[in-house]
Amino acid sequence: MSHLSLRQRLALTAGAALAFATLASSAGGPAQAVAVGRGPADFAPNATGEVTNLPTFLPGHYIVVLDEKPVATYAGETAGLTRTKPAKGEQIDLGSAAARAYRGHLKDRQQRVAARVGATPDQHYSTALNGFTAELTGDQARELAQAPGVLSVTPDVLQQPLDDRSPTDFLQLSGKTGVWSELGGTKHAGEGVVVGIIDTGVWPESESFAGKKLPTKQPKAGQGYQPYRTGTTTVMQKADGTTFTGTCQTGEDFTAADCNSKLISARYYGDAWLEAVPPEARADYVSPRDGNGHGSHTASTSAGRSGVEATAGGIDFGKISGVAPEAKIAVYKALWEGKGGVSSGGATSDILSAIDQAVADNVDVINYSVGSIFESAHTDPIQLAFLSAASSGIFVAAAAGNSGPYPSTLDNTSPWVTTVAASTVASYSATVTLGNGQRYTGTSTSIDSRVGPAPLVTGAAVRTASATEYDANSCLPGTLDPAKTAGAIVTCERGVGARVAKSEEVERAGGAGMVLLNLTPMDELADSHAVPTVHLNAPGAVQVKEYAGQPSATATLAPSTETAPYPQIADFSSRGPSLSSSGDLLKPDLAAPGVNVLAAVAPPTNGDQDFAFYSGTSMASPHIAGLAALYLAVHPSWSPMAVKSALMTTAGDVKDAEGGVDGDPFARGAGEVRPTRMLEPGLVYDAGAQDWLGYLEGIGKPTGTGVPAIDPSDYNTPSIAVGQLLGPQTVKRRVTAVTPGIYRATVDLPGIDAVVSPSILSFSKAGETKAFTVRLTQDTAPSHVSTSGWLTWQGAGTTVRSPIAIMPTSVIAPTEVSGTGADGQVSFEVTSGSAGAPIRAYGAVSGPEVTGSTSASLPDKDLPDFPATVTESTKALQWTVQADDPSASLWAVLYKVIDGQKYAVSWYGNGSDRVTTALAGPAPGDYGILVMSSGEVPGTTSTPFTVQTNLIGPDAGTDLTVTPTESPVAGKPYQVTASWTGVPTDRHSVGYVEFPNRGGTVISLN
Template identity: 60%
Template structure:
């Protein structure tokens, strides 16, 4: 059974405080605690660096409330208000004896500080404090030409309609929060910044005023930035393309000592990720690219006339776990980008678990959107599992990664069989060469397993020279495998996926074709035969073609957990596989360009499209632009070429720039809508904005996470093109009625409201059903996805009580009177001792699997360290096709954790025990763990035994007696369709 890289994910998640509100658990749902910092004390908080958010509005949203959304933040004019905020920061910090390290006042109202556990505890209870969040480390996310595929180029393309590449994005500034920039890249070249202000003939030309870059923008406002000097970076490296570059690293540089760094203390990109995303969004037009001796034609950014402002907040360490950016540094970067006056922010950063909308970074983006800044954010690379998204706040545009026409190479076997894969390094045919698996040419000291994956120094040059080597994917980096083949004298490589995964066009050291199953398995089998030969040829010489766009296997999927499924995410998809753009040569084998894949590559495509939009409609709000992109999106496909009908894959679908500039209608929203959404999810924003049902948030999509019988959602649309529009709505298994079904707009800018009533018909409870709402009129089609999960009951996922005897009550609502309500348990399993070491390899993590049958009602794992100074987490997983499928990380940074799954589907479920730090003086963390499997039993009593009525809330009481002490007991209250509530008794 394969273990994912759980330890690194846990390290990444340490310190993330999550707040969620959930209703009844559908079958198979997990009810985890949140992950938090890796230490324990009597207050339940770890000492360390925190970001504290206060309730008063930051400058951006304060000025938006006064002047209207979409304004440029007036930092100078807002000095008095910023002083007011910082004085409040000082008062709050002084009250607990804390010293402020950094103040935030533009995009976030708060401060960063090193805090003791007592100070964290006191601040968390202080009136006016919204959140106290550990300073978490965040990581960058990792037709053949996307701009051709998106129909940006060509005589009838979008660029030509906008006046050519010299005008596409003109007057717009794209801010990139990432790993920095490689300013010498040809994709960033431009005339030097002068000191003469622009003329009427060139109104958007940036210029220097002292050391400040000034640029009048298409929206009539002014961008002000600067080129910050630092290590290997001088102020004159900026130009009229790269107009500003700054770095933010107080947190990271204070955490990671110099000997562990692999980066420049300056805006210079030490990794290449930031340079790639920046040039994808807004790189110079028509730059010639030769990669590994192969002429790849030209590359152009999506918005080639837009300007780039860089905000480096992510850093490279010598150890991968040290690489990333701290929350405090990222918020500082966003704060500055908003103050500078960018029009678009690209954020190709994320986590393997969903950040709540109250995360400081997400709140900073709320302020950015209030200031009229479009935020494009990567959805994550943890797919294809469900609910693996990040950056799901409604005010950002969450982007999934899709494919374009692949760069092909074909493996022609000596037996005549041909298999097409992805290749960017096979420019000419290799000729027929001996084909071997790595195990056949291993050196004497290498293991068979290591040689099969072509680990470094496993191949024998005497055996490998002149051969093409088939190497299994896994463990080591893909490009390291081809480097090993080159070291041993091999002349080519076939990279083999042993199970269905994405295929990637890396810049390999030798000509390489990357194959997926089943072709990869056929090549592996043939290579093991004596006398096997193969030839690698460019292109696809088979009769099988690959449909596109498809969602990348790695692209994270919905539904969003923080919204309980009431906000559809991702919003849309864009090219994110084998994207060619500029990189930093020192960390990319000396190459100036590279093919990279990830939602990190998809997000800047959308950022660039937003820049194109804002150059034409500079007065449009970020959400109007987002709506235009979503409602004009097209279908994505499956591997068979059929339409992908799962809305949690691509949201509204694949962006279609050729249609986006003429959307007909838009679904707009602003900060009051976003704050109402937060209030509706249970967040007290302290603003007085009334709560709205999250499903009623004015998104260009409709999502109802739990529909009991019927629900009516509201929306409003604003006309871009006036006229008469008629609605059609269709959701299989549901009745969908739009009222009114006809909207007549007499002028552009007019806004009208409508409702969609969704009523359960034949759809199964607990099973997602989806369809479309379409408005047609004035020659336009405005399409929005609808996603509904019918349920038979609304009740809490979990409740808890105390005492050997006692009871607990909660409220439930069902859709049918008289349905039975049953109780199971209580179960109190023995405590089993165990131990885990901090930093243990994934394969060495203690594993506690349970085989679930149709009779299993619930499973709960409870773990507690022997030493109160210990810290412990649980990694909840389910086994799918022999692979551990991650469900959640569970823990709160204390010495105990509990993970539950209600109504689990049959199969193997389990937890792994993990710790990030051992107790002082200990080499391991000792603990006891309890596995409570609820299948039957009658010691838990429930009243009533059946529902007294339909669609009316009623009280349910669970009671127990004579339970053992010193350990937890678990029961389960079951409603129809295996849904239910886990009862934990302490």
């Protein structure tokens, strides 16, 4: 699961609000405490008419979004202003009289809204978003948040690009029978389609972007979809019959001549970033030129030229290609590089400008490999801009995030966006053979011949006199002594410090090679290292480190053909469920290669290399963008959601570490994309603006459009998710035939009774749409434990498969309530999914008290550990930790043992002297808690405590009784009362009230 240390997790949890700096000042500060997408509809007045639940607004740069539709989606609702939304098959005409009039209307209204608080807009948006940016005081922002017509007031924060053997071969795009061949070869794969890349820019000299000089005359009919120049504008007739118009914006080290028949447009947007970051703190070009490499990598992955020779680290890796090699690339640089990585990223306002222009230019696909460790609300300005883009017919692919494997770490989860997880392909591998004969296989792209045998040493063993053991084991810059390191293979631990920087330190000190160690399970990544390097995972990495500490240890590094099962979801790939949808919308949508992807980069920031291996969902997203481009070249009139559906319902299985099928829909969505099947989906689940607006209404986000609200679970997506199945629920869907025929439905969903009606659908012609329902009822599935499966339609020679993710909930009840005294009772509110369900009481029990001591300075492995085993008969489990000193600060990490490894499940505590960890109806397995302090009481060096472990089984006693003994009603709240007698008052006791399907409430006494 996670490779973060326990204290890193604690810092992430406790300091989440401090994770982003605003662009209000170049120094940066804590993010404004503003909920994304908060507007007047979210803030209700109290009885005296005062709004009291507004967050704190700090001075800074804000994006203010208004409720009227932007040009891209305006359908003529305002009297006197003509419709500007293009008809199907047409494009936006920003030069029309209607568009000019409506844009003037929006700008005037934006000016008036700003003026009511005395603010002055510094940037206006009207194409994909109706809003403006402005410097606001806290009072101004607070007043605007409550103003009529204001949809949201959001701080302009820094958005950061995600760190992210041949994916095109793995996806079966290449070869005589590959997808490209079926499309007429690489010279036709993606033709007539423009992919917009919102990223760090482009390195135009890369062979991946090579092309012919743009002609100045329009091509004659029949000459294909060829771009040409008219003055400073690039024009291209597209496959859908509309026109792309772009420009090659000049700037630092970038001229109009840098664009060509492949890279047909390049612009940059950095007003907010350039204002906030002074020139001396920048490491970038004020132009479309890529100052990082990330943008070049994503652009070349999605639509780079085919057959490009790629060399990395002095090793020839053969030819590489973009997914849609004949598609054209339009670059919108909105992410920037600061010196030393400080302030790197892009301001929300700059990204909005890029989206606005991409929509105006009329791209077909947008790739957005940008995200956060926190989920953006569906009403975040960037997500709303993508809504307008999708409404204009633009397919938007976005990275899911690199904060896995923790649950609910996704970003870019809006239903109109295709959210992409990262998966593996066959790995480049190498072996580490130790002098004792032990052999371990890891990942490497820097070993093409044998290295060694050579001395094997730990970083700490060859450190400089001033370096700490920890820093040297991490091979941080300047920590290794050349006199000790020369000719040796050095083990370097992953964690603090960039991976490639570790091999650069080994090279500086004269080392012959490096073994990069994952001391806890996580991804093996094939970086382009400075010295021959093998990246090893635990437990082998731990054993290699132990051996390296012995005198006269030696090792040999050599190439290997071994590989782990693939495709697997990368450990770093962010997981669902989506919080914005309360689990009623399954995200991510699907997976694509995102580990060890070789593509073009910017040489100055990549060791003077033209190509490099990157990993991340940033690398997975452009694969999907490229596939969408291939699709739209064949079906130019298809909607973004029809393309998304085709990609999802034809996806294949993802593997787990043992080579079996990965059963986690919150990691892989619909599964691994399969281009060989995507063009024959049979049926598609389509959706558009009305569906998206109804969805927003359904999650409580008023749109002011009059569109009826729909239950989020009923949004017409090619997946089914119910975040809380309490009692039966009927989910609605509709499908449109691509291939006519008779289709029959089957459902595989363990523990849930699922009935499809009708279960047979007959289509007489393509384009025919029919509706169906799926009635879901909890059967044997345990409560509060997600269950997943598939809905499959079979017919017309194909299968149409949709993932299902359900959280069964037999009862809504508190996890824990408390009471005091030898005799007493406590009442609490419960809602049951069915009437007549039994309610039983167990306990009370009081386990022995055990003393212990912890310290903030203890390493994770030495933290006090209190394990417990849960069996099928266990009803509940609770740990109670009480510090001796009431001013102490305690925390507890709950873990579960999986395959012999401890994996953190959740955190408990609030920094006080007492921590209670309660598990109601836990699944069988080995659990435990680790106790830590966040700082000792002044004058002490440790924190003593007492811990009590209470396991409640079926024979826990009869001190506790409960009324009623069965649920009186379904779907409505009722009161449950737990009573106890004869419970000791001199120590803690625990009872349990059990509901069906392992649901229940822990009763904590005294």
